[in-house]
Amino acid sequence: MTDCTDIKNGHLTVGGADCVDLAKEYGTPLYVMDENTIRAACREFKASMDECYGEGKGMVCYATKAFCCKEMCRIMADEGMGIDAVSGGEIYTALAAGFPAERIVFTSNNKKDEEIAYAIDRGVGRITCDNIEELYRISAIANGKGKTVRVVLRLKPGVEAHTFEAVMTGKIDSKFGFAIETGEALRAAKEVAGLPGIDLAGVHCHIGSQIHEIAPFEKAAEVMFGFIAALRDEGIMIRDLSLGGGFGIRYTDADKPLPYGEYMKHVSARAKECCEKLGLDMPFMMIEPGRSIAAPAGVTLYTVGSRKTIPGIHTYIGVDGGMCDNPRYALYRSEYTAVIANKADQPKDEIITLAGRTCESGDLIGEGMPLQHAEAGDIAAVLATGAYNYSMASHYNRVPNAAVVMVKDGKARLAVRRETFEDVARNDV
Numbered sequence: 001m002t003d004c005t006d007i008k009n010g011h012l013t014v015g016g017a018d019c020v021d022l023a024k025e026y027g028t029p030l031y032v033m034d035e036n037t038i039r040a041a042c043r044e045f046k047a048s049m050d051e052c053y054g055e056g057k058g059m060v061c062y063a064t065k066a067f068c069c070k071e072m073c074r075i076m077a078d079e080g081m082g083i084d085a086v087s088g089g090e091i092y093t094a095l096a097a098g099f100p101a102e103r104i105v106f107t108s109n110n111k112k113d114e115e116i117a118y119a120i121d122r123g124v125g126r127i128t129c130d131n132i133e134e135l136y137r138i139s140a141i142a143n144g145k146g147k148t149v150r151v152v153l154r155l156k157p158g159v160e161a162h163t164f165e166a167v168m169t170g171k172i173d174s175k176f177g178f179a180i181e182t183g184e185a186l187r188a189a190k191e192v193a194g195l196p197g198i199d200l201a202g203v204h205c206h207i208g209s210q211i212h213e214i215a216p217f218e219k220a221a222e223v224m225f226g227f228i229a230a231l232r233d234e235g236i237m238i239r240d241l242s243l244g245g246g247f248g249i250r251y252t253d254a255d256k257p258l259p260y261g262e263y264m265k266h267v268s269a270r271a272k273e274c275c276e277k278l279g280l281d282m283p284f285m286m287i288e289p290g291r292s293i294a295a296p297a298g299v300t301l302y303t304v305g306s307r308k309t310i311p312g313i314h315t316y317i318g319v320d321g322g323m324c325d326n327p328r329y330a331l332y333r334s335e336y337t338a339v340i341a342n343k344a345d346q347p348k349d350e351i352i353t354l355a356g357r358t359c360e361s362g363d364l365i366g367e368g369m370p371l372q373h374a375e376a377g378d379i380a381a382v383l384a385t386g387a388y389n390y391s392m393a394s395h396y397n398r399v400p401n402a403a404v405v406m407v408k409d410g411k412a413r414l415a416v417r418r419e420t421f422e423d424v425a426r427n428d429v
């Protein structure tokens with residue numbers, strides 16, 4: 001069970017709403033997001049940030065790539081969050097939802113010129129730069145518009161967190177950012193510090209995702225402060241420091257996430273130590289949680305279509321979704337917890353493979369999953385799917401994307417409409 005789920009009258013509930021009723025009313029597959037769980041996570045991060053660094057001394061930026069739609073951006077605006085956007089499309093969605101541009105940070109490893117121009121025109125607060133060519137392009141575009149952009153350099157602190165290879169981003173051999181160890185970062189900063197159109201205000205790192213330890217974050221902070229001191233010695237004064245996201249969540253009972261306040265307490269203590277030792281002022285601190293805000297709030301509902309037992313090998317439970325709405329098992333072998341929503345109070349007495357509907361053997365949502373005895377017509381729920389599910393959805397097999405409903409105190413409202421066949425073929429010429 002996750003924080004937003006419960007069992008009532010034998011049925012699974014999300015945010016107080018009965019999953020069987022939701023499936024009936026909105027159809028399946030269906031993403032269900034609990035608003036209170038989302039807001040509680042935002043508040044937990046903000047409160048610990050205020051407590052550790054002081055009110056107004058930092059910003060919690062929600063990484064919209066985890067789950068992005070207008071309704072989510074409205075909630076983020078209402079919670080006073082910042083947004084870490086990774087594309088023009090995410091910036092557009094946030095702005096269309098009325099999110100204030102100055103609280104948006106545009107971070108990606110390869111921004112198109114049109115996206116840079118769009119971000120500058122719309123007054124996006126900060127741009128995180130990934131490479132030297134991009135810095136020159138931002139300088140030229142901003143200067144051409146007579147504007148100056150607040151720029152943050154993305155760095156590789158050389159810290160390895162124990163997480164899955166494909167979501168590890170802080171080591172030297174990563175496509176993201178400038179390496180500190182090789183001197184690349186310092187050379188780049190010195191080279192661009194005086195460029196027109198650029199205010200080199202900050203440095204940034206993001207060491208990976210689904211991290212359950214504190215030590216890698218502390219280590220990364222230490223490396224970043226060392227680099228800020230090295231820049232100061234070159235006459236470059238840094239005012240913004242982002243330590244990225246990556247906080248782990250519970251997908252199965254094997255995951256033991258720490259309260260987010262614990263990270264903040266340890267990391268801020270290390271940050272203060274570093275500032276003291278190096279004679280630095282504390283910069284404006286930013287963190288960028290994505291998964292930890294969206295994932296625990298989400299549940300995906302499916303209708304079971306078939307049950308296929310290969311004696312002694314597998315029982316496949318076939319559902320009406322899969323890698324189109326959740327590609328994470330296919331991509332990373334990510335583990336999930338599943339429940340039959342209409343049999344939620346019954347024991348999980350089978351071990352099954354939850355199989356998706358597309359023409360791909362790898363289209364599975366999980367293998368070796370404990371589950372109640374499932375039959376055609378049952379509603380299967382997969383928990384903690386709020387992050388990197390809807391946002392990674394595809395149209396493989398021309399499957400229309402599922403709808404998203406937002407639930408609050410037992411009441412549901414549509415956040416994203418279900419796509420139709422017409423939607424899928426809309427841009428075909």
Ligand SMILES: *Cc1c(COP(=O)(O)O)cnc(C)c1O
Nearest residue numbers: 063206209245246288289290291
């Ligand atoms: C993906 C990403 C995040 C969010 O990571 P989570 O693991 O979802 O918290 C934050 N910052 C940057 C730069 C990212 O690329």
